[in-house]
Amino acid sequence: MRCEIVHLMLVFFLLLLISEASEANDGYKQCEHKVKNWASFSADTEVSGNQHALRDLLLFLHVPRTGGRTYYHCFLKRLYSSSLECPRSYDKLRYNPRKSSCRLLTTHDDYSVMSKLPREKTSLMTILRDPIERVFSTYEFSLEVASRFLVHPNLTSVLTMSRSARRKTSGVSTLDIWPWKYLVPWMREDLFSRRDIRKLRGQVHLVTGDPYAMEDVVMPLHEYINEPITRDIVHNGATFQLVGLTNNSYFAGAHEVRHCVLKYHSLGDYVLQIAKKKLDNMIYVGLTENHKESANMFANVVATQVISKHKTSSSNSDGAGDNDSERHSQLPDMKTDANDKDENIYQNQKNVSSTGKDYAIQGNWTVGKLMEAYNSCVSKLRHSQADRRVNSLKQLYPANFTKEARKQVPEALIKEITLLNSLDIELYKYGQYIFGKQQEHMTQSMVHDEELSGILSTSTYRGIYNTPSWKCVSLSGAALMLLLIFIFICVSSRRRTSKVKL
Ligand SMILES: *[C@@H]1O[C@H](CO)[C@@H](O)[C@H](O)[C@H]1NC(C)=O
Ligand SMILES: *[C@@H]1O[C@H](CO)[C@@H](O)[C@H](O)[C@H]1NC(C)=O
Ligand SMILES: *[C@@H]1O[C@H](CO)[C@@H](O)[C@H](O)[C@H]1NC(C)=O
Ligand SMILES: *[C@@H]1O[C@H](CO)[C@@H](O)[C@H](O)[C@H]1NC(C)=O
Numbered sequence: 001m002r003c004e005i006v007h008l009m010l011v012f013f014l015l016l017l018i019s020e021a022s023e024a025n026d027g028y029k030q031c032e033h034k035v036k037n038w039a040s041f042s043a044d045t046e047v048s049g050n051q052h053a054l055r056d057l058l059l060f061l062h063v064p065r066t067g068g069r070t071y072y073h074c075f076l077k078r079l080y081s082s083s084l085e086c087p088r089s090y091d092k093l094r095y096n097p098r099k100s101s102c103r104l105l106t107t108h109d110d111y112s113v114m115s116k117l118p119r120e121k122t123s124l125m126t127i128l129r130d131p132i133e134r135v136f137s138t139y140e141f142s143l144e145v146a147s148r149f150l151v152h153p154n155l156t157s158v159l160t161m162s163r164s165a166r167r168k169t170s171g172v173s174t175l176d177i178w179p180w181k182y183l184v185p186w187m188r189e190d191l192f193s194r195r196d197i198r199k200l201r202g203q204v205h206l207v208t209g210d211p212y213a214m215e216d217v218v219m220p221l222h223e224y225i226n227e228p229i230t231r232d233i234v235h236n237g238a239t240f241q242l243v244g245l246t247n248n249s250y251f252a253g254a255h256e257v258r259h260c261v262l263k264y265h266s267l268g269d270y271v272l273q274i275a276k277k278k279l280d281n282m283i284y285v286g287l288t289e290n291h292k293e294s295a296n297m298f299a300n301v302v303a304t305q306v307i308s309k310h311k312t313s314s315s316n317s318d319g320a321g322d323n324d325s326e327r328h329s330q331l332p333d334m335k336t337d338a339n340d341k342d343e344n345i346y347q348n349q350k351n352v353s354s355t356g357k358d359y360a361i362q363g364n365w366t367v368g369k370l371m372e373a374y375n376s377c378v379s380k381l382r383h384s385q386a387d388r389r390v391n392s393l394k395q396l397y398p399a400n401f402t403k404e405a406r407k408q409v410p411e412a413l414i415k416e417i418t419l420l421n422s423l424d425i426e427l428y429k430y431g432q433y434i435f436g437k438q439q440e441h442m443t444q445s446m447v448h449d450e451e452l453s454g455i456l457s458t459s460t461y462r463g464i465y466n467t468p469s470w471k472c473v474s475l476s477g478a479a480l481m482l483l484l485i486f487i488f489i490c491v492s493s494r495r496r497t498s499k500v501k502l
C-alpha cells in the first residue's frame with residue numbers, strides 16, 4: 001500500500017516534470033521559429049552592391065553613448081548644409097524621407113528606420129563602443145540629466161513645469177528622445193524618492209565612498225543593471241539597434257523577437273549574425289576607443305566622398321540643385337526645438353562653434369582643413385560637456401562618478417555586466433576586426449589615389465572587403481552544425497524520457 005503511494009507520487013512527479021519540460025520546449029520552439037523567420041527575412045533584405053561608395057543618403061545610426069554627437073557637430077554639420085539635413089528626429093521620423101531630397105539623417109532610431117528610406121540609395125554608418133563602458137556611460141548620463149531636476153523641491157513641481165514648458169514649445173519635448181525618454185524620467189523619479197527618504201530620516205551626514213553603491217543618494221549600479229527596463233533598453237543595445245530590434249523599433253514584430261532573445265540566450269546567435277552582416281555592409285564603422293584613428297578614417301573614407309559628391313553635383317547643376325527654399329518647403333516644420341532644446345538640456349552647446357551657422361561651404365573642404373576644424377571643435381565640445389557634467393553631478397554629492405571610482409568597481413559586477421551584454425561584446429570584437437580591415441583598405445586606396453594623381457574614384461572602394469562574408473558563411477555553417485547536434489541531443493533525451501514514462 002505504502003509502496004503504491006510512493007509509486008504513484010513518483011509517476012505524478014515525473015509527469016509533471018515532463019509536461020513542464022515540454023511546455024518550456026514549446027515556448028522555446030515558438031521563439032526559435034519567430035527568431036529564425038525574422039533572421040531569414042533580415043538576411044534577404046540586404047542591399048547588394050558596393051557599400052563603400054557613398055550613396056545619396058547617409059544614415060548615421062547613432063548608438064547612444066558612443067560619442068556620435070561629436071561626429072554630428074564637428075564633422076557632419078560641416079559637410080552637409082542644414083538644407084541637406086533631413087529633419088532630424090531622435091524620436092520617430094515625422095516626415096516622408098522618400099519625398100524629401102535630404103542627404104543626411106542622424107538618429108538614435110534603429111535599423112528598422114530603413115523601411116521608410118530609399119534602401120538602395122542609402123549608406124549606413126555607425127560607431128561602436130566597448131559595451132562595458134557604454135553601460136557605465138548610460139548609467140551616469142541618465143543620472144546626470146536626471147539630477148538637473150533636483151533643483152526642484154519635488155517631483156510634482158517638476159512635472160508641472162515640464163508640462164507648461166511643453167505647451168510653450170509646440171509639443172516637442174527633449175525627453176521625447178529614445179532611450180532617454182524612458183531612462184531619464186525613471187532615474188529622476190528614483191532620485192526624488194531617495195531624497196524624500198533622506199529628508200524623512202533627517203539624515204544630514206552622508207559618507208563619501210563608492211559612488212556606484214551609494215544607495216542613500218542614487219540607485220546602485222548593481223541594482224540598475226538588473227532592472228527590467230535596463231535589460232530591455234540598455235544591455236546589448238548596439239546589437240539590437242543595428243538589426244532593428246530595439247524597444248523603439250518601427251517593425252511591429254520586433255518586440256516579440258527581442259523578448260524571445262532575452263528569454264532564450266541561445267537564440268542570440270541569430271541576431272548576432274545579422275548584426276555582423278549589417279556591419280559588413282556599412283560604409284563606415286568607427287570605434288569610440290580608437291577615437292583619433294576613427295576620426296581620421298571618417299575624414300578619408302566618408303568625408304572625401306561627400307566633398308567630391310558636392311563638387312560634382314554643383315558643377316552639374318550649376319547651383320540649381322541648391323535651391324534651399326524649395327528643399328525647406330518640402331519638409332514639414334520639423335526642425336523645431338526638438339534639436340535645439342535637446343542641445344540645451346543635454347549639452348548646452350549654444351556657444352560651441354558648429355551650431356547655428358552653416359559651415360558646409362560645399363566643396364571647398366579638404367581632408368586636412370576638415371581635420372583641423374574637427375579637432376578644435378572636439379576639444380571645445382569636450383570642455384563644455386565636462387563642465388556641464390561636473391555642475392549637474394553636484395546635485396548628487398557626495399556621489400561623484402570619476403575615472404578613479406570606476407576602477408574600484410568590484411570585478412564580480414563587471415563580470416555580471418559582461419554576461420548581460422554578451423551579444424554586444426561579440427559585436428564589438430567583430431567591429432574591431434572590420435575597423436582593422438577598413439584601415440588596411442584606406443591605406444591601400446590612399447596610396448592608389450596618389451598614384452592616380454589624387455582623383456578620388458569610387459572604384460577604389462571595391463573588393464578587398466569580401467572576406468568577412470566568407471567568414472559569415474563558415475560561421476553560420478558552424479552554427480548550423482551546432483544546431484543540428486543540439487536538436488539531436490534534444491530528440492534523444494526526449495526519447496529517453498518517454499521510455500521512462502512507459
Ligand atoms: C511641491 O513643491 C511646490 C512648490 O514649492 C509646493 O507648492 C507643493 O506643495 C509641493 N508638493 C508636495 C506634494 O510636497
Ligand atoms: C519600451 O520600454 C519602456 C520602458 O520600459 C516601456 O514603457 C515601453 O512600453 C516599451 N515599448 C515597447 C514597444 O515595448
Ligand atoms: C527656388 O525654388 C522656388 C520654389 O520652387 C522658386 O520659386 C525659386 O525661383 C527658386 N530659386 C532659384 C534660385 O532657383
Ligand atoms: C554664450 O556666450 C555669451 C558670451 O560669450 C554668454 O553671454 C552666454 O551666456 C553664453 N550662452 C550660453 C548658453 O552658454
Ligand SMILES: *[C@@H]1O[C@H](CO)[C@@H](O)[C@H](O)[C@H]1NC(C)=O
Pocket residue numbers: 361364365369
Ligand atoms: C571656401 O571658399 C570660400 C569662398 O571662396 C571661402 O571664403 C572660405 O573660406 C572657404 N572655406 C574653406 C574651409 O576653405
Ligand SMILES: *[C@@H]1O[C@H](CO)[C@@H](O)[C@H](O)[C@H]1NC(C)=O
Pocket residue numbers: 390393394397400401402
Ligand atoms: C567630482 O570629481 C571631479 C573630478 O575629480 C571634480 O572636478 C569635482 O569637483 C568633483 N565634484 C564634487 C561635487 O565633488
